[in-house]
Amino acid sequence: MIKISKEEVLKIAEITRVSLHEDEIEPMIKHLEGVLSYAERVKEIAADIDEPSNKNVNVFREDVVVKTDSEKILAQAPERDDNYFVVPVIIEK
Amino acid sequence: MTKLAFATIKELKEKLENKEISHEELLDFFLKRFEDFDEKIDSALEIFDKKSILEHYSAEGSLCGIPGIFKDNICQEERIVSCASKILENFRSTYDATTTRRMKSAGALILGRANCDEFAMGSSTETSAYKKTKNPWDYSRVPGGSSGGSAAAVAAGLVPWSLGSDTGASVRQPAAFCGIVGIKPTYGLVSRYGLIAYASSLDQVGVLSRTVYDNALVFSTIAGHDMQDSSSLFVNKKDYTANLTGKLKEDLRIGVIEDALTAQGMDNEIASSVQNAVGVLEKLGAKVKKVSMPILDYSAAAYFVISRAEAASNLARFDGVRYGFRAKDSHTLHEMYLNTRHDGFGQEVKTRIMVGNYVLSAGHAGQFYKNAKKVQRLIRSEFKNVFNDVDLLIMPTHPMAAFKIGAFDQDKLQMDLQDYFTCPMNLAGIPAISIPCGFTKEKLPIGFQIIGPHLSEELIFQTAHAYEQETPWHTMHPAGF
Numbered sequence: 223m224i225k226i227s228k229e230e231v232l233k234i235a236e237i238t239r240v241s242l243h244e245d246e247i248e249p250m251i252k253h254l255e256g257v258l259s260y261a262e263r264v265k266e267i268a269a270d271i272d273e274p275s276n277k278n279v280n281v282f283r284e285d286v287v288v289k290t291d292s293e294k295i296l297a298q299a300p301e302r303d304d305n306y307f308v309v310p311v312i313i314e315k
Numbered sequence: 316m317t318k319l320a321f322a323t324i325k326e327l328k329e330k331l332e333n334k335e336i337s338h339e340e341l342l343d344f345f346l347k348r349f350e351d352f353d354e355k356i357d358s359a360l361e362i363f364d365k366k367s368i369l370e371h372y373s374a375e376g377s378l379c380g381i382p383g384i385f386k387d388n389i390c391q392e393e394r395i396v397s398c399a400s401k402i403l404e405n406f407r408s409t410y411d412a413t414t415t416r417r418m419k420s421a422g423a424l425i426l427g428r429a430n431c432d433e434f435a436m437g438s439s440t441e442t443s444a445y446k447k448t449k450n451p452w453d454y455s456r457v458p459g460g461s462s463g464g465s466a467a468a469v470a471a472g473l474v475p476w477s478l479g480s481d482t483g484a485s486v487r488q489p490a491a492f493c494g495i496v497g498i499k500p501t502y503g504l505v506s507r508y509g510l511i512a513y514a515s516s517l518d519q520v521g522v523l524s525r526t527v528y529d530n531a532l533v534f535s536t537i538a539g540h541d542m543q544d545s546s547s548l549f550v551n552k553k554d555y556t557a558n559l560t561g562k563l564k565e566d567l568r569i570g571v572i573e574d575a576l577t578a579q580g581m582d583n584e585i586a587s588s589v590q591n592a593v594g595v596l597e598k599l600g601a602k603v604k605k606v607s608m609p610i611l612d613y614s615a616a617a618y619f620v621i622s623r624a625e626a627a628s629n630l631a632r633f634d635g636v637r638y639g640f641r642a643k644d645s646h647t648l649h650e651m652y653l654n655t656r657h658d659g660f661g662q663e664v665k666t667r668i669m670v671g672n673y674v675l676s677a678g679h680a681g682q683f684y685k686n687a688k689k690v691q692r693l694i695r696s697e698f699k700n701v702f703n704d705v706d707l708l709i710m711p712t713h714p715m716a717a718f719k720i721g722a723f724d725q726d727k728l729q730m731d732l733q734d735y736f737t738c739p740m741n742l743a744g745i746p747a748i749s750i751p752c753g754f755t756k757e758k759l760p761i762g763f764q765i766i767g768p769h770l771s772e773e774l775i776f777q778t779a780h781a782y783e784q785e786t787p788w789h790t791m792h793p794a795g796f
Contacts, residue, residue, distance in 0.1 A: 237672045238627065239634070240665055241653040253666050254673060256728050257623075261616045261674070261683060268686035271693050281545035294409045300641035307636055312648045 224258045226251050319344055320472035321792050324381050324529040327475060331380050338380030342368065342424055345382040348473045349426070352796050356449045356458070358468040360387050360399065362427040371419045378536060379422030383476040386465050387428040388435055389520065390509035391415050398511050399443035400433045402659030403639045412509020413544065414478060414520050414537045421536045429477055430464030433661045434630065435485055435513045437461050438730050439723070442663040447720060450492060451793040452759055456717040459489030462523065466493040469523050471796045476524045476533045482513050483618050484712075484737035486521035487749035491712035491762025494751045494788065496530045496779070497523045499737075501770050502744035503548035506541035514625035515546075517618075517741040526789050527750065527780040531555040534772070550770065558777040561784045563599050570606035570705035575736060581714045588753035588761045589711045595785050596709075596778070606705065610697045611739055613690050618738035619731070620674050620687035626664075627671025633659065663727070691742045698743045698768070707778060708766040711736055712749040716759035737764070746772050750779050751788035760788075 231251050235242045242250060292305070301308040319341075322330070330336050336344075342365060349362050373379070385391065388398045390408035392415070397403040411419065418425065432442040440448045440463025448463045450456040451471040458467040462479025466489035469477050479486040481499040490497025498521045505520045512518060520537065524530040532555075539552040571593055576586050597603050635641035635655030642654035656665075674683035701708065714733055723730035740747045747766040754760055765782075767775045783789055 231669075234669050234673050234676065237676065238656070238665075238669055239631075239652040240656040240660065240669075242657075250666065250669065253727070254670060257619060257666075257670050257731075258673065258683075260728060260732075261619045261670075261687070263613060263616045264620060264686040264690045265682060267610075267613060267693070268689040271689045273689065273692035273696055275688070275692060283542065290409070295637075298406060298638040300635060300639075309636055309648050310645050310651050314647055 224255055224262060226254050320348060320796065321525070322475070323526050324378070324475045324524070324532055327381055338372065338424070339369070341380055342382055345426060345474055352471060352473060355454060355795065356451050356467045356471055357446045358429055358448050358464040358471070358473065359384065360397070360428045360430050360445055360464070361395065363394070368424050368426060372424060373420065373422045376420060376422030377532065378418065380424060381422070381475065382424045382426050383418070383474045383478070384426050384429045384465060384468050385415070385477065386431050386462050386479045388431065388480060388511040389414060389478060390511070391425060395428070396511065398434045399431050399445055400660065400664065401444045401640055402633050402655070406639045408509070410509065413506035413541045415509060417537050423536070426474060429462070429468055431479075432461035432463070433664050434511070434626070435461040435480055435482060436626070436663050436667050438484060438488060438733060439718070440464060440489070441720065442661055444661055449720070450717045451796065452494065453717065453757075455719055456759070457492065457720055459492030459717060461485040463489045465523050466490055466495060466497065469493070469525060470495050470793060472792060476522065476529060478537070479521055479523055480510055481519055481521045481741065482517045482622060483734045483741050486523060487712050487737050487747060487762070487764060488733070490523050490749045491751070492717040492760065494760030494762070494791070495523055495525050496527055496748065496750050497521055498530055498534060498748045498772070499740060499746060500534070500538065500772060501548070501746045503546050504538050504550060504746070504770065504772070506544040506547050508541055508543040512629040514622040515629060516625060517622060527776060527783050528556060528559055530748070531559060531776045538772070553773070555773060555776050558773050559780040560777070561781055563596070563601055563778060563781050564706070564774060567601045567707070567778065568705040569593070569596060569601045569603050570701060570708045571603060572611070572708055572710040573605045573607050574609060574611055575710035578714060578735065581711070582716070584755045585711050585714065585716065585761050589709070589763045592752040592763050592782065593709060595782055599781055599785065604705065606701055606708065608697055608701065610694055611735065614694055614739040614742060615732055615735045617687040617690040617694070618734055618742060619670070620683050621691065621742070623667050623671035624675050624684055625671070627668040627675060630664065630668050635659070694739055695743045698745060702768040706767070706774060707771070710764055710766065712762040712764050716755045716757070716761060740766055745769055746775055748775050748779050750783060752786070753788060
């Protein structure tokens with residue numbers, strides 16, 4: 223049975239870039255523990271497995287410029303200024 | 316007019332060709348079907364206006380004038396594609412997915428966007444941020460998922476075909492729950508260009524329809540190599556209806572996966588329905604033997620790890636910067652990310668990407684992700700070995716018929732474990748079709764899968780079609796439509 227601490231779940235939430243409200247922490251821990259404790263069984267048989275992995279192949283194409291209408295894309299920005307996406311300050315003063 | 320509603324694509328094509336009906340009348344008819352009946356099942360997130368649908372009409376092609384619907388995770392130019400998520404509520408695609416382009420150039424009419432689980436994560440279509448789709452056979456039950464809207468619309472005769480996507484079950488399980496046909500193709504046979512990714516190494520677009528012939532017809536339109544998907548296989552376009560003779564391949568060898576029929580939680584009614592289906596195939600001349608694949612007991616665990624890991628990576632792009640939803644009143648960029656993703660994603664999506672980041676994180680990746688990939692390799696090689704002895708495999712699509720809405724609210728893991736029956740094929744990259752094989756005492760549809768080695772779609776369709784011709788299930792439709 224896998225145990226997850228509050229500290230650990232907050233760290234994962236930080237990596238995931240998602241805030242967790244105080245009342246969401248406990249249910250999230252429970253859920254993660256449930257899934258991971260089940261998923262852990264992959265370890266049981268994996269030790270005996272000696273299957274080579276598939277060979278990956280690269281697929282190349284010519285690097286050509288494809289004309290796209292950037293206005294259509296920029297028009298969907300939550301906030302923009304001319305040809306720029308606008309976001310809140312990155313580093314606080 | 317119910318005759319038209321449940322007509323096959325083949326029949327509709329004849330009516331159009333004989334000028335018994337015009338494509339515009341046919342479109343009006345099916346738009347009216349949604350207007351009249353979709354309030355019962357909530358299969359669609361949006362039905363487009365007639366004028367904009369007809370803009371793409373082309374008078375040529377194998378599906379000329381035949382209406383259908385797309386799951387809300389396949390891009391259609393200038394249309395919203397939301398993945399049934401709040402985070403993409405107003406996002407409009409700037410291009411057509413390859414499947415969209417191919418369906419349009421075949422003359423098919425795309426009527427709208429079908430509801431699904433948020434980002435295709437779920438088995439019941441309950442995680443949609445917008446609505447809960449109901450099963451046309453019993454409105455208190457789920458249609459399955461994640462392509463639940465696509466399945467319900469076809470089963471209720473609102474359209475003759477739909478497209479869905481299948482990462483672990485998402486075309487086959489809803490097809491089974493709604494009593495229709497659904498295929499999960501060989502990985503790489505259908506382009507993923509323009510399919511919004513959940514787990515890229517497992518995702519495939521699949522077709523839902525009421526008959527095997529119709530399924531093969533639509534499939535012929537979307538399958539085949541595509542330059543724009545680097546995982547696309549170099550396979551030419553083919554007519555997958557060519558082999559549908561009603562006969563089985565000579566000396567066809569079929570293996571019945573014993574482990575699945577005796578799996579924990581397997582409903583007796585379903586097991587015996589599938590046994591009966593095997594009997595039908597035997598009568599048609601197939602040589603049947605039992606096979607055992609104990610490795611399947613590990614497939615759901617491997618699937619959980621790999622799919623969540625890939626989801627965590629794929630869904631990192633939804634950050635509120637360039638498109639979609641952005642949470643208001645954040646002071647810094649970092650805070651904006653956290654709030655946008657907290658408010659924009661639903662609970663199921665958040666937990667899945669949390670699991671994904673956990674199994675990929677330093678200290679845990681070895682234990683989870685790397686081991687899961689090893690198990691995946693073993694599943695692949697076991698399927699390969701089994702296919703030395705048999706041409707096709709059979710197993711149920713699901714252990715229980717469509718469940719009540721909310722039945723697994725308190726224990727999602729129990730619902731996810733049902734992926735046991737379907738996710739091994741995604742992990743192995745091999746094709747499988749789910750077709751109806753009966754009903755429970757409560758009149759809920761039952762489905763079973765025909766599974767084959769890589770690129771055996773023609774044999775799968777041929778076998779499924781021969782079975783279908785011997786049985787009445789595809790002629791039975793839910794009441795009230």
